[in-house]
Amino acid sequence: MYKKSVIILISLLILSSLVGLAFQSGGSKRPRLSEKIAIIYVEGVIVGGRGQSNVLVEQGGTDQIIKQLHEARDDESVKAVVLRINSPGGSAAASQEVGEEIKKLRGKGKVVVSSMGDVAASGGYWLAACTDKIYANPTTMTGSIGVYVPYANWEELYKKVGIYQEKIKSGPHKDILSPERPMTDEERAIIQVMVDDIYNQFVAVVSEGRKMDETAVRKLADGRIYTGNQAKQLGLIDELGNMYDAIDGAAKLAGMSGKPEIKEYGKQSPWNMLFGGSEQASSLLEKVILNQAKNALNSSHVMDMETDQWQVK
């Protein structure tokens, strides 16, 4: 009987503690709506779609970035957004899609500031050009304003391994950029027109975003990369500084006083930490190489830079 009484007493103690904790958790909802600065990360090669997704995690792909931009736009407490870019570029269409979303966000009256990490080149710079202000480290690799369409001719290799591919096509250019035959002059001209068109759009975005004359942009936009220091002198970025300088700058532009509250979007979820990979500098390089290899096979319109131009050996 004594033992039973003790256990019942303990059970009551535990039950009352649980009820107390339940009330405490219900009553501690934060009603305040303080002004926040959102941080959205753009990391790795910019590719359209959902990126890698499985039951537990979803990462990469511009759909996620666009979703986060939408959330920041709809969140009344978010007064400014810092776009933390660490990307060597990617698909033109994906970059354009995100760039347009940034413009819409600015159209809603929210300040958008870019903070460049290790590298924010090509498509990464496209996004930055769409923001109100750009911060970069003096050693950040940026620029690479240009477009290319990769093409590999594997005809000789196919011959050596005895592969002969035949295509029945609806039009003469349906198999343009096919790797098993040389490109014709006519096809080269078609692709060049496309590259020029995308390049002109890129130049227009930079010109509009940076409030620079198109001719001046074209002079800088020969595909080369610049250090953050050079980019500052050339007017491609506004300030030298790290992410926290960008946060302070965003707060200032948004007219926020005091220390701003930070809201990180796309922060690694616990599932991601457990089952997903993190974006390390070395894997960034691997992704660039992988992307180039993929492009050689699939031939999509890609803005990119050569890694040996900026990698320190």
Place this chain on the structure above:
Amino acid sequence: MDSLFETLYDILFQPIIGMRNMAKGKNVGQALVAFSLSILIPILALYFGLKATGMSTMIQVMIVLKIFGSVVLWVMGAAIWHLIAEFFGGQGSARGLFTALGFAHVPRIFIVPLWALITFFPENSKTLLMTIGVLVVMLWSLFLDVVAIKEVYQLSTPQAVLVFITPLLVMGILCVICFTLIGSSLTHMPMWL
């Protein structure tokens, strides 16, 4: 056969007698109830606690990890410790150990009143107090694990401790080997400025 109340009392306040009875009785049903309560009650507290601190994204993961980890530890622990105990000359059944280990989780329910009590303390001392409290509960639970092994297999205390720590030692050694191998493979990574 003792009622669940009496068994719980014995496990908490007379662990040697309690575990001895468990080893004889092998009442898996009671062990299952005790195990479920000792997992679900702290999980509820964890849920309320994480909700209160605004760590809503952590809730699902913590709950899944807690349930999964505890069940694995119970089932695998019973199997592995049974093998090791027999290897060290212990005489007992895996079912007896499984039952006794189910009760070894019971002290975890005290995390709940502890958590509730700590909410009345100043903010800066809460973490320290909670850490100390959880550590005490965990040590209590580990002590019950050792007592369970000792009583089920009729081993001496040093032998029971050795049986208990053997899997941990093996895991530790494996980890050291793995980290050494990983570390040596990372040395050729490209250098970045």
